[in-house]
Amino acid sequence: MxxxxxxxxxxxxxxxxxxxxxxxxxxxxxxxxxxPAPSEPSELISVEEAKEKALAEYDGVVESIELEKKRDGYVYDIDIDDGDMDYDLDIDASNGEILRVEEERDDDDDDDDDNVSSSNSNGTAGSSTSEDLISQEEAVEIALAEVEGTLESVELDDDDGRAIYEVEINTGTGDDDDAEFDIDAVTGEILEMDLD
Known part of the structure; x- marks a missing residue:
């Protein structure tokens, strides 16, 4: 039993x-x-559309735009500087909806990316203003003329007094399939190209 x-x-x-x-x-x-399954990069709004949506809500200069893959899809991480405030936005890359905004008082004394300048001891070298610079879109087009793919990020930076765009293009389906470019922000010359 x-x-x-x-x-x-x-x-x-x-x-x-x-x-x-x-x-x-x-x-x-x-x-x-x-x-739902994450959107594919081909279904996303363009960098220019994301930039327009961000600037429609927040005045300033776009310092960087980065396409980031999240668990539920893609977002554009956009940094805007208006001189007094820094804004860090996440925009849904499939529909342009602003998902998150962080505001921070801009109190650092470093060079602004929209007016990157420097000079040597006699005051003559490498000074450039935002009017002299090519646009982010032009920098991306220069990179995409070299490789096929989708934009991962574009950022204006100061490299030893020289304004450059750092552009990253995803050239394949894997996370490691990236091409990185340093492009002179005044002349559009490719200074460095790294293909993974």
């Missing part, structure tokens, strides 16, 4: 575990169907 009861209890535990596992599996399948 004890063997029958133990066998019955063991069977009930095993059967209950199997039913529970089946329910869990179905639950996870339903979870996947609630969360």
């Amino acid at each position: 004890k063997k029958v009861v133990v066998g019955t209890v063991a069977s009930a535990v095993i059967l209950g575990g199997a039913i529970g596992a089946g329910a869990m599996t179905d639950g996870f399948q339903n979870f996947r169907s609630v969360n």
Whole structure:
């Protein structure tokens, strides 16, 4: 009699575990169907559209735009500087919706990226203003003329007094398939190209 009861209890535990596992599996399948698959890069709004949406809400100069892959899709991380405030925005790359904004008082004394300048001891070298610079879009076009792919990021930077655009292009489907460019922000010359 004890063997029958133990066998019955063991069977009930095993059967209950199997039913529970089946329910869990179905639950996870339903979870996947609630969360849509991330958008593909070809379905995203352009860098220019993301920039326009950001500047429609916040005045200033776009210092950088970066396309980031998140769990639920792609977002543009956009940094805007208006002289007094820095804004860090996340914009949904599939529909242009502003998802997050961080505001921070701009109280650092470093060179602004929209007016990158420097000079040597006699005051003659390498001074450039934002009017002298090519646009971010032109820098991206220069990079895309060299390789096919989708824009990952573009950022205006100061490299030893020289204004440069750092452009990163995803050239494949893997995370490591990137081409990185340093482009002179005044002349459009490719200073450095790194193909992974």
